[in-house]
Amino acid sequence: MNRAEVLQEVRLMKFEDVYSRRSANKLTQEQAAEILGVSVRTVRRWEDRFEADGAEGLYDRRLGKLANNRVATDKVMEMLELFDTKYWDYTPKHFHEKLVAHHGFTQSYNWVRLTLQRHGRVQAAPRRGAHRRKRPRRPMVGMMLHQDGSSHEWVPGQWWDLIVTMDDATNRVYSAFFVEEEGTMSSFQGLTEVIEAQGLFCSLYADRGSHYWHTPEAGGKVDKDNLTQVGRALQQLGIELIPAYSPQARGRSERMFGTFQNRLPQELRSHGITTIEEAISS
16 A cells, blocks of 8 residues: 555545544534645535545545656656766756756756656755845846855866856846956956946945955955055946955855856866866857
């Protein structure tokens, strides 16, 4: 007896007990519905079926029947083979996008995720902790941009910095490129790409790296009077530079980097890219 059949037998036993008490006028339909965890209408329907057909009338007529939307076994096996041979290091979401774009799959992301979990290819994500209140986004595009760098092993054995400039209001990435090491020139490159394509913006939110700020004491407040080259350039453009004082303050860019780190290494591998020169030119 499988789990569905066991649950059905338990439901039948519970209903028969409630029905006998209803027959003795010890329970109302509303009380019976509360005990069974269903609506009054369902109780009424179950009673009619029980009186007409006995216990057989309460059995789920769907048991033993294949669902109309059931995916064929060969389609499941094709998906698992693609994951095992080509996309083994992709996240379920990234894998689903590839299936739809390149392999003609029409199944939902949720189906792909659950199927991978059911066949032991991925583990279910742990439950998140208590929700932490996030800083409200700026209400308009261009009011605040984030710029940050992520050092990561983008290809096996090689660590590069990915420099990203994105909008606070929409999370839209305006500039993203690889460099050997984050610094003043990479900051200028990102700012130049954004301004040339999008125009001037109001403020830039950045960490307290030495190319953005002079910090007299490690971990202390930035010196807003002694500007770096980046600080002076932004001041001349009328763009406010805002320092971030904790990793949590850069939460949006950190989450964006998490997405890049879960996707870019796989894309680089799929395209046979093994050097930073190939990554930059691709």
